[in-house]
Amino acid sequence: MTHPALTQGRAAVITGAASGIGLAMAEALARLGMKLALADVDAAALEKAAAGVATLAAQPADVIAVPTDVGRLEAVERLKDAAYGAFGEVALLMNNAGIEADGRLFAPRENWQRLIDVNLWGVVNGVQAFAPAMIAQGTPAAIVNTGSKQGITCPPGNTAYNVTKAGVKVVTEALAHELRNTPGCRVTAHLLVPGFTFTGFTRARVTEKPAGAWTPEQVIEFGLEAMGRGEFYILCPDNDVTRAMDERRIQWAADDIIANRPALSRWHPDFKDAFATFMDGTGPAR
Template identity: 60%
Template sequence: MTSHPAFVAGRGAVITGGASGIGLATAHYCADLGMPLFLADIDAAALEAASTTLRASHPGLTIETIVTDVAKRQDVQRLHDRAVKAGPIGLVMNNAGVEGGGGLAADAARWHEIIDTNLWGVINGVQIFTPTLMAQGGPAAIVNTGSKQGITMPPGDTAYNVSKAGIKAVTEALAHDLREAGSLVTAHLLIPGFTFTGFTRKRVAEKPDAAWTPAQVVDFMADRLGEGDFYILCPDNAVTPSLDHKRIAWAAGDIIHNRPALSRWHKDYQAAFDAFIKQGD
């Protein structure tokens, strides 16, 4: 398996939302490579538990934990300053996020919580870390965690969809700007499938058969990063890449064919959508 050139021993890995789920699994992956860790999370207790586990399995590795609210620019700046002090950075993973639950009519406070954390957290990370990574002169990767909901826009969780659609737009622009600048820094959009994380655990105690583990997501991510993929679209145990591609194509087709908004969930288009999904099977 080809590895991204930024994933080498001695180059730091900065991971927000690093105390659990995909962030923690990424920390374990980077630690196995000998990359110093700078784990950020808003949950101090979870950070401490993650640090204890990582230190036990990787004695002698630099592991710093920084309690961080990514919605606050000063917190992200403090995270940056701590990481830069230790040496060159190989990975910045803007992964911190909060669950949805913000319908179109949800109160403004809920909308702000979701947008401020999920979207502004990524914007803060991109704006603060990118100039430093570019100035290093060597290879580095910025991975922003998006969502399939930010592409296909299922109804009922509008604030979350908006936040993740915004991350897609920010990351696409970042990748373009880095490419145009001839930078050795690359940007990537991680789009997980159904993953058994802390969010899922709030609803079910055991991993559903359909879900991937965070470690599976990270292994897939690392493989695709090594191949240079920008869109890292993860399957899971229920949704194949082919099904993802068809759902995304149908969503884009609403514009091309002038169908009603979110026609995938429109009763008059259900039969047509089902037939489209079956094509080629």
């Protein structure tokens, strides 16, 4: 089962396409016979990735590379113009570009600014630049935004990153609501929430794939199947964390508000035992 937008000859736009999950999506769609506009801020890496993807496409001209800083609206609008100029339509937009940085609460302001520009404004810019034209096409289409579990459970540490990914969740939920309430709209929205994945972020810390991590290709295979089923929240497991574990972690985080527990009680010493028994199924959430 596949999403009706993902068919041979149609076009997709993917940001953050030079590596990781974005590149894995590009390769999967090229194998489906789709045309691709690939974007990344690293022009050299993007050209290399596009050349590899082109070998999988029906013909090399079906893949174009558009260096893009997604944090700048004018750059994203140029990406839109390039995609529509080359292919005449866009069936899939994947707002996937993202970065990591020291985003502690009291980290330098420039770290916060760059994280927000890329991870959050990059998604907002993509949605605002592409969605109206995709709606106007009147054809099946989809917008996939890459979120993070850190934007749902918000673990302490990289606060700025958590803020950006929480924002992506909110934006994508609002997008889904807007699309389903637009008469005649045939565009769907999806929030891709990867688990532990061996991408460039992980490679910066370890040289070999950890046993617990999924590959980007596994994330995309799981994501495409979920899109085919019409799922909005595409919550990916990995080799260490099951769906059931994710559900209980998310439930605990939500119940902090309902039970009026201390903020981020999962990491509070007074709630260590209660959280452990909740996770193993022997204790209540509250």
